[in-house]
Amino acid sequence: MNQSEAASREGLQFFGRVSASVSHEIKNVFAVINEAAGLIGDLTTMAERGMPIKPERLKRASDAIQGQIRRGDAIVKNMNAFAHSTDEDVREVNLGEILQLTLALTTRLADMKQIRLIAGHCEPVSLKANPFDLMRLLHSSIAAALDSLSAGDSLVVGVEPAGHGASFSLSAPGKDAPLANDEAFSALARSMGAAVSVDEASGTSLLRLRAAGTR
């Protein structure tokens, strides 16, 4: 497998991981709706048989359905935006939006590790980039950072302009800089035209990006 085929395969694997996580979340949404709708059905059958039903039981089940529909809608919207990130090769990308979307798509991974994922300081910044590759890089950086943390920790991710490009910051309050000494992730970042640096004093790792076509 040559370098281009390997990169394409890694991109496909990333798409698969995100799709699997999203479909799992949607299944959970369906499961709650199934039980809440089933409960309304059970209560209706009881009412038909002349048994008294408390309206609040129906309301609670109906509220659960509406809440899960909102949850499912947000999940599908994020998946749709993610799927459309492959539409164009390179375009002007709003990094704040990309960060929010990547955080939303990574929340389940963080939840499974019981780590809180927080959007930190986000300055308005955009740059020319491939949005899919950018999300893959950011997702990988968050996944690598989560691997270095423990249950109960928080990971704060922000973005700001830096020179001709931009920089994502990752920090975990009370902990060392998350991506320090992560050679595997640093190599991935380099292969995608980004660089990782660590500010040990503030415990922050910076993922620096250049706009596509700049040096």
Place this chain on the structure above:
Amino acid sequence: MPEKVLLIDDEKEFLTNLSERMELRGMQVKTAATADSAVSALDGNDYDAIVLDLQMPDMNGIEMLKAIKVRHPDMQVILLTGHATVEAGIQAMKLGAMDFMEKPADIDSLTEKIKKAQAKKMVIVEKRAADKVSDILSHKGW
């Protein structure tokens, strides 16, 4: 006799609604949304079946199944999951799960499996009692 069931899942609304439906069907249900509360719910309580989610934030369902089977080898465990892969199903059955269901689950199928779990457990308990009696009789020389 009402079936005693422990439901373990991190989706609290799922637990609330499913447990209410099971209670309407005459079952006695306890719920646990975390590993710690599941362990507490297991201590000192006897259940006919445990319905366990395979993927939860603070516990892996397969690890939980192993832990349950070590401490309560006769416990009948039904695994519920968002993604029922054949591999996960085979692994769960090898580890002693009684059955494996995909979410969203049909309440009638789940109820049927819980009834089967209770029947299976009663057979095990009766066999153990019969073995004990037989053991006593043989030692007494009767």
